Amino acid sequence: MKAEDSQKLIAGKILRGESPLNLEMPFEKLEGFLTLTESFYVRTHFPIPSIHKDAWWLRVEGDVENSFAINYEQLLELASTTIPMTLECAGNNRSFLEPKVKGVQWGLGAVGTAEWTGVPLSILLDRAGMKANASEVILEGADGGMLEDPKSPPGQLKFARSIPIEKARADVLVAYKMNGSDLAPQHGFPVRAIVPGWYAMASIKWLQRIIVTDQPFTGYYQTIDYAYWKRRAEVAELTPLTEMQVKAQIAKPAEGDVVPANSGVRVQGTAWTSNGEITKVELSTDGGSTWNDTNLLGEPKPNAWRLWEFNWQTPAAARTQTLIARATDSLGRTQPVERDRDRGTYMINHLLPIEVEVR
């Protein structure tokens, strides 16, 4: 496994694109269960909207009894909750795909865990009063612009995504704090959605509109982009990305690192899934011939990653060793060995070997 070599760092993060701005955490800098806000990866699709919180309104409309708009001050008066949650870009690990595919060439670090504070979306939906036919909720950001893709709609486009009503009611947050502070501009200031367990494209930043609808939403970022092929009756159907797939990543040592021979080396990483919890992370230090259980640290928390570590007794002689981590969750799901090409450029969770030098 080889990420891109020429890496330009911006405030400690790897620059993956300037316009729009895309920044990745060097995953070997993993700090612990929570990722510092300044270390957290940044994914944008358009210029970062400049929104003054006193000028911000969130509209709730569509198939509801009472459309309304709420401002920042009013939102902060509502009951709130704080949860730790892992956000992973749906294209995390893309740079490891062979052959190369289009899209931001993320390595391991388009993932992070933060504490998010916000108002349960269900409170806003209850205030609006959803009609009986409501089936989905579209979340729309203030970020937008024109795309060059001939498959995109003409004119201005806003970033928007939908989630089913059941999910919207269950645990989605309308969040205004990240790790205890106001959201940073690049993380959605003043308000963003947090959709637990789903790839991060669903956690709409710069949230400005919530549209309740009675039919499947088929916007650009739900169909042409951020979708994959699912087979039914032997026919491939275009399907919006939703839940994160079970995955373990090795943070330390990193690809190409040199570790001492005949020593105890602590291998560390994280593992996550959705709709379940990580029950096992195995590590192979011999390219997958044998596997060892690692130690899971802390307590499991829903939709947040879990740290793991393993004390590796390195061989006595100098050689290249191939390390592979493999997670399994409480639903028995584990990581595939081979890439499923129906997933296109997304949902990359097959096993990713790394090589380290024992000297």
Add this chain to the structure above:
Amino acid sequence: MKAEDSQKLIAGKILRGESPLNLEMPFEKLEGFLTLTESFYVRTHFPIPSIHKDAWWLRVEGDVENSFAINYEQLLELASTTIPMTLECAGNNRSFLEPKVKGVQWGLGAVGTAEWTGVPLSILLDRAGMKANASEVILEGADGGMLEDPKSPPGQLKFARSIPIEKARADVLVAYKMNGSDLAPQHGFPVRAIVPGWYAMASIKWLQRIIVTDQPFTGYYQTIDYAYWKRRAEVAELTPLTEMQVKAQIAKPAEGDVVPANSGVRVQGTAWTSNGEITKVELSTDGGSTWNDTNLLGEPKPNAWRLWEFNWQTPAAARTQTLIARATDSLGRTQPVERDRDRGTYMINHLLPIEVEVR
């Protein structure tokens, strides 16, 4: 209005692509209400499947009580019906779009009317017994292959499209004759679907499978291809193409033709719509300043075009005249003046002026 000039003719039709084969009728060769099979435009997406009728089976499966397969001989024993129907390619007139867009550069002739003989699809669906949750019917052809589009599903793809249950029951045919003869290979031999009033991509050729389903089908030719952008709550949603849009076309005179000054010149054409009938075709001979009612010929037939003509008294002096035809249907729908860019490369029915030389 200027179609492409360099036109290679194959058996009297304009070659628009060799592999896959795409052939257009020169629209000025309009023969009458019915289009001869050898004049009929040909649209293919893959090599034409070579199917022996004794080896052909049609499977009916999915959300049904009794899946079954039927062969050619058995199909011909069922009750059949014969209807005239217009088929128009969803990209007909594409060569007139400015700026140029990708896709087969059809002029006016990717449209034709034939008599189709076949078994009502409802008979086959009744035999299978649809489950209560059934909402759509997927029609799959034997034509398929690999696409280069990175947005396409990996591996082999078959051409497939869906129609709602109500439409499937109403008037769709499983057709085996065109203009009284067995289907030609390029028109779907041995059996194709005929979906009245819809753009022709729905009238699946080389039909081999009918899959009843309980959810919206999102196959490649229903989403990435053959779809357009429909706005709802100011948000563009990717929407499968369905019904043909109201349209009149001038067959004679054609663009650039020379007509005698101070004479009676017969202007002829066709007009069609779906879910309604053509009630009026107007013709302007002065670039849209004034409009004249034309004579509609014959009787209206559902989902088939109607011929029209107008006796044009040409001016006394030599000049260039701009002719425009405009159809209106029984639902009051008429042709827009300007192109709606949300339609992308499809559903082209805005007014198309042609220029003729009066001498």
